[in-house]
Amino acid sequence: MALIVQKYGGTSVGDTDRILNVARRIKTFVDEGHSVVVVVSARSGVTNDLIARAKTLNASPDEREMDMLLAVGEQETIALTAMALHSLGVKAVSRTGAQAGIYTDFAHTRARITEITGGDIKKCLDLGKVVIVAGFQGIDRDGDISTLGRGGSDLSAIALAAVLKADICQIYTDVNGVYTADPRIVKHARKIPEMSYEELLEMASLGSKVMQARSVEFAQKHNVVFEVRSSFNNEPGTIVKSEAPSLEDVVISGVAVDRNQTKVTVSDIPDKPGTAAEIFRQLGEAGIVVDMIVQNISRGGKANLTFTVSKDDAVKAGKVLDAVCGKLKSGAVSLTGDIAKVSVVGTGMRSHSGIAAKFFQTLADNNINIQVITTSEIKISVGIFLEDAEKAVNALHTAFGLDAE
Ligand code: ASP
Ligand code: MG
DSSP states (O other): OOEEEEEEOTTTTSSHHHHHHHHHHHHHHHHTTOEEEEEEOOOTTHHHHHHHHHHHHOSSOOHHHHHHHHHHHHHHHHHHHHHHHHHTTOOEEEEOTTTTTEEEOSOTTSOOEEEEOOTTHHHHHHTTOEEEEETTEEEOTTSOEEEOSTTTHHHHHHHHHHHHTOSEEEEEESSSSOBSSOTTTOTTOOBOSEEEHHHHHHHHHTTOOOSOHHHHHHHHHHTOOEEEEESSSOOOOEEEESOOHHHHTOSOOEEEEEEEEEEEEEEEEEOSTTHHHHHHHHHHHTTOOEEEEEEOOOBTTEEEEEEEEEGGGHHHHHHHHHHHHHHHTOOEEEEEEEEEEEEEEOGGGGGOSSHHHHHHHHHHHTTOOEEEEEEETTEEEEEEEGGGHHHHHHHHHHHTTOSOO
């Protein structure tokens, strides 16, 4: 008999019919004799609605009050899920984050977990009850409700699985698992049966948002094996775990695309220590995340710096950089919108050669011009024009043998 932690996302508990479906699924595990802890999100759209309502009253709402408000969404679904289980004759009890002893720091709306006691979860399980825990929320040491950042129910589930030493952690969502590429872009995309934490992090940060990145980092740190699978069918999903020798045989796991990038070039800046530090410090202070940084060789004591930012931050980045150039008394800023970042990701890159050659040859064969290049141990990324993105992703998917038969 196993201890299973299951997490159901917002679409899986989107209305009462779906909650009943979730309850039926939970019951099958209970009937097999397993102990089940369930973490639920708010119904899809609820958290967004609550944020929107707060903003109609106050453009920058107090963060403690924000958490008080946002925690409401998950409190609805835990109670409804418990009631649905009761209607099926299954013993179940709901618990808030605080009742489950999920303690956090004081960073409201993006709190970090500092300790999990589990509250009386073990006791309830021993009494044969399913315990349904509100995802996304915790409590700080002053007794105030806190939340764990958007998508934080994933973190609640992974952290509970770690603390309870669960045998299995299942993340139920509205997709069948993690795919080799976005199936909306690549017709021949396949579900990846098994992948490493690192690969999922790369794929997720590159725009294939499946799980909250923090939760994957937490799973990696505490070695929590989990499965991403659909709550709408019974197909096996994607198992995510630490790198295993078998994973190394798979050289490339997937092709990811982020279609929301702007290329920023700051040209003619002084080629001396501190210039880049000043530029990135100012961007950092403005809360702008920077990606794909390259600096070219300097000529006549001047250098060019190129990087990408999210399209949403482009205008803000332009303003910040104009100010920096003013301060440096040199430099010019230019922005190129409609840039896509296309990446191939694979742990096997570490131990196989020729990946870069194949990557760039494939782009060349398709007449795709490259704006920026970056790499990590398990990833090669390029910034290209948005209009080339679909062609690039499909060509790379085929070239690296990822197409479904
Ligand atoms: N309800 C929260 C959100 O929408 C947490 C979650 O769904 O994981 O971000
Ligand atoms: Mg979610």
